[in-house]
Amino acid sequence: MIVLQDNNIDSTGSHVIYAPIDINAMNVVFNGGDPNFLTLLPSGFVILPDGVRLSNGGPMLNAIGSGGCILTISFQALVDSSPTRRITNGFVKEFVNLIKNTIERIKVALACDRNA
Numbered sequence: 575m576i577v578l579q580d581n582n583i584d585s586t587g588s589h590v591i592y593a594p595i596d597i598n599a600m601n602v603v604f605n606g607g608d609p610n611f612l613t614l615l616p617s618g619f620v621i622l623p624d625g626v627r628l629s630n631g632g633p634m635l636n637a638i639g640s641g642g643c644i645l646t647i648s649f650q651a652l653v654d655s656s657p658t659r660r661i662t663n664g665f666v667k668e669f670v671n672l673i674k675n676t677i678e679r680i681k682v683a684l685a686c687d688r689n690a
Contacts, residue, residue, distance in 0.1 A: 591618035615650040
Protein backbone atom coordinates (compact mmCIF):
# COMPACT_ATOMS: atom_id res chain seq x y z
CA MET A 575 0.00 0.00 0.00
CA ILE A 576 1.27 3.46 -0.89
CA VAL A 577 -0.34 6.88 -0.49
CA LEU A 578 -0.79 9.28 -3.39
CA GLN A 579 -0.90 12.84 -2.03
CA ASP A 580 -1.36 16.38 -3.29
CA ASN A 581 -1.12 19.51 -1.17
CA ASN A 582 -1.00 23.24 -1.71
CA ILE A 583 -0.81 26.38 0.39
CA ASP A 584 -1.40 29.87 -0.96
CA SER A 585 -3.28 33.05 -0.06
CA THR A 586 -6.64 31.54 -1.08
CA GLY A 587 -6.37 28.54 1.23
CA SER A 588 -4.71 25.20 1.81
CA HIS A 589 -5.52 21.61 0.96
CA VAL A 590 -4.20 18.13 1.58
CA ILE A 591 -5.78 15.38 -0.54
CA TYR A 592 -4.59 11.78 -0.38
CA ALA A 593 -5.61 8.31 -1.48
CA PRO A 594 -4.23 4.94 -0.41
CA ILE A 595 -3.42 2.82 -3.46
CA ASP A 596 -2.73 -0.90 -3.68
CA ILE A 597 0.78 -1.13 -5.12
CA ASN A 598 0.01 -4.31 -7.08
CA ALA A 599 -2.99 -2.66 -8.78
CA MET A 600 -0.86 0.40 -9.54
CA ASN A 601 1.83 -1.76 -11.14
CA VAL A 602 -0.80 -3.41 -13.36
CA VAL A 603 -1.84 0.04 -14.63
CA PHE A 604 1.80 1.18 -15.09
CA ASN A 605 2.41 -1.92 -17.21
CA GLY A 606 -0.42 -1.06 -19.61
CA GLY A 607 -3.27 -2.71 -17.72
CA ASP A 608 -6.81 -1.43 -17.45
CA PRO A 609 -6.87 1.73 -15.27
CA ASN A 610 -10.39 0.81 -14.14
CA PHE A 611 -8.66 -1.92 -12.12
CA LEU A 612 -7.25 0.79 -9.82
CA THR A 613 -9.56 1.97 -7.04
CA LEU A 614 -9.08 5.52 -5.78
CA LEU A 615 -10.90 6.69 -2.67
CA PRO A 616 -9.50 10.18 -2.06
CA SER A 617 -9.80 11.80 1.34
CA GLY A 618 -8.45 15.01 2.75
CA PHE A 619 -9.15 18.47 4.03
CA VAL A 620 -9.32 22.07 2.86
CA ILE A 621 -8.73 25.16 4.99
CA LEU A 622 -10.15 28.43 3.65
CA PRO A 623 -9.97 31.95 5.11
CA ASP A 624 -13.29 32.98 6.64
CA GLY A 625 -14.08 35.58 3.98
CA VAL A 626 -13.73 39.31 4.26
CA ARG A 627 -15.07 41.67 6.86
CA LEU A 628 -16.75 44.96 6.17
CA SER A 629 -15.19 48.21 7.32
CA ASN A 630 -16.73 51.66 6.79
CA GLY A 631 -19.23 50.21 4.35
CA GLY A 632 -16.66 48.58 2.06
CA PRO A 633 -14.88 45.25 2.00
CA MET A 634 -11.56 45.01 3.78
CA LEU A 635 -9.34 41.97 3.98
CA ASN A 636 -8.66 40.68 7.45
CA ALA A 637 -5.20 41.35 8.78
CA ILE A 638 -3.02 38.26 8.90
CA GLY A 639 -3.88 36.21 11.97
CA SER A 640 -6.99 38.21 12.86
CA GLY A 641 -9.66 36.07 11.20
CA GLY A 642 -10.94 32.55 11.40
CA CYS A 643 -11.11 29.83 8.84
CA ILE A 644 -13.45 27.25 7.40
CA LEU A 645 -12.32 23.63 7.59
CA THR A 646 -13.84 21.05 5.25
CA ILE A 647 -12.94 17.39 5.74
CA SER A 648 -13.78 14.52 3.42
CA PHE A 649 -13.19 10.81 4.00
CA GLN A 650 -14.07 7.89 1.78
CA ALA A 651 -13.90 4.26 2.78
CA LEU A 652 -14.92 1.07 1.05
CA VAL A 653 -17.04 -0.70 3.63
CA ASP A 654 -18.20 -3.63 1.55
CA SER A 655 -18.38 -4.35 -2.16
CA SER A 656 -22.04 -5.34 -1.82
CA PRO A 657 -24.29 -2.26 -2.14
CA THR A 658 -27.07 -3.94 -0.14
CA ARG A 659 -24.96 -4.79 2.91
CA ARG A 660 -25.69 -2.71 6.00
CA ILE A 661 -23.01 -0.70 7.77
CA THR A 662 -22.35 -1.83 11.34
CA ASN A 663 -22.60 0.51 14.33
CA GLY A 664 -19.00 -0.34 15.17
CA PHE A 665 -17.80 0.91 11.80
CA VAL A 666 -19.80 4.14 12.19
CA LYS A 667 -18.29 4.75 15.65
CA GLU A 668 -14.76 4.15 14.31
CA PHE A 669 -15.39 6.52 11.41
CA VAL A 670 -16.76 9.25 13.72
CA ASN A 671 -13.68 8.85 15.94
CA LEU A 672 -11.44 9.15 12.87
CA ILE A 673 -13.11 12.44 11.96
CA LYS A 674 -12.93 13.81 15.53
CA ASN A 675 -9.27 12.83 15.92
CA THR A 676 -8.37 14.33 12.55
CA ILE A 677 -10.02 17.65 13.45
CA GLU A 678 -8.20 17.73 16.79
CA ARG A 679 -4.84 17.03 15.12
CA ILE A 680 -5.43 19.82 12.59
CA LYS A 681 -6.35 22.22 15.41
CA VAL A 682 -3.20 21.29 17.34
CA ALA A 683 -1.03 21.67 14.23
CA LEU A 684 -2.49 25.13 13.60
CA ALA A 685 -2.32 26.10 17.31
CA CYS A 686 -6.07 26.81 17.36
CA ASP A 687 -8.10 27.62 20.44
CA ARG A 688 -9.41 24.28 21.75
CA ASN A 689 -12.85 25.80 22.40
CA ALA A 690 -13.30 26.86 18.78
